Amino acid sequence: MMRAWIQLVIAIGVEIVGTSLLKLSAGFKHPLVGILGMLLYGLAIFSFSLALRKIPLSIGYAIWAGVGTAVTGLIGIWAFGEVLTGLKTLGFMAIIMGVVLLNKPLKAPQTAPTTSRTARWRTRYNR
Template identity: 40%
Template sequence: MKYWLFLGVAIVAEVIATSALKASDGFSRPLPSLIVAVGYLAAFYFLSLTLKVIPVGIAYAIWAGLGIILIAVASWIIYGQKLDLPAVLGMSLIIAGVMVMNLFSKTGA
């Protein structure tokens, strides 16, 4: 169970780091740049812990899929990025794929 928590921490750290990437303005702003560096370091560290138990394909698919959705939501809230219908439909398919993997696949068991 703790490895799923590690995966969650990795996802959140990646989302924070990626959200700060735009604010870093090409790494010309120190605080957002530091957030990017620390966030990605934490994300990969916790992902590496996750991979001790959860297969890499499953962990990465969940990490990337949920990361995409959370980044889109964060960009909408923080930067006012608009999400059109195709974007929402695409993210819905990502959510469906992650759910199918978790509910029906025996790979991650």
């Protein structure tokens, strides 16, 4: 299970670097930088798919999207001179709260009834 979380961290980090490179490509005026950014997106998705073998989709995606969005926003402020407004600060706080809430179940998780097709799918793809 720890390996899945490491894969998720790698996916987030690689996506953040890829996004920053796409910004630096200036709309592909610097095509090699843009291509490298796109390749990193592919690597991020691959790493994310490995993480999803063990991490539930709703939790994994919430963390990936939330942390990626927040860190990318902070990079925009720090590296690209974007302005941190009160509304952006509220948005960052909402992202963090959303990720926290999705990771805290209110009651015990319920398992869906297993049909033969569902069982085959789980056996095939959740190794």
